[in-house]
Amino acid sequence: QVQLVESGGDLVQPGGSLRLSCVASGNIYSIYTMAWYRQAPGKQRELVALITPGGSTNYADFVKGRFTISRYNTKTTYLQMNSLKPEDTAVYYCKASRSGGFEYWGQGTQVTVSS
Numbered sequence: 001q002v003q004l005v006e007s008g009g010d011l012v013q014p015g016g017s018l019r020l021s022c023v024a025s026g027n028i029y030s031i032y033t034m035a036w037y038r039q040a041p042g043k044q045r046e047l048v049a050l051i052t053p054g055g056s057t058n059y060a061d062f063v064k065g066r067f068t069i070s071r072y073n074t075k076t077t078y079l080q081m082n083s084l085k086p087e088d089t090a091v092y093y094c095k096a097s098r099s100g101g102f103e104y105w106g107q108g109t110q111v112t113v114s115s
Helices: none
Strands: 001-006 016-026 034-041 044-051 057-059 067-071 078-082 090-098 102-105 109-113
Touching: 001 090, 001 102, 016 090, 016 109, 034 067, 034 078, 034 109, 044 067, 044 078, 057 067
Parallel strands: none
Antiparallel strands: 001 016, 016 078, 034 044, 034 090, 044 057, 067 078, 090 102, 090 109
């Protein structure tokens, strides 16, 4: 079993920056792919960025050049968000997944971009 806890969400002005953290506990290993998703009110949850066990990254087009996903160690994953826009406002979720259908989600952290 894996537990994920996100933190770092806040109210920030347009153009500002935030760093989200996802800390895992339980049986988490480096074989997990870690990802950040977001869900805005009235919209479906969407993939923001992911990082594979080998360190490869993939980003949604709407965050390329602004957000960076990184892995500090097996248990900690970050999402550095720069040049934030009002449309980035959403609840941001961390997900851990691996082959065999194993998938775990955190409870989410609110990011609000507003002046």
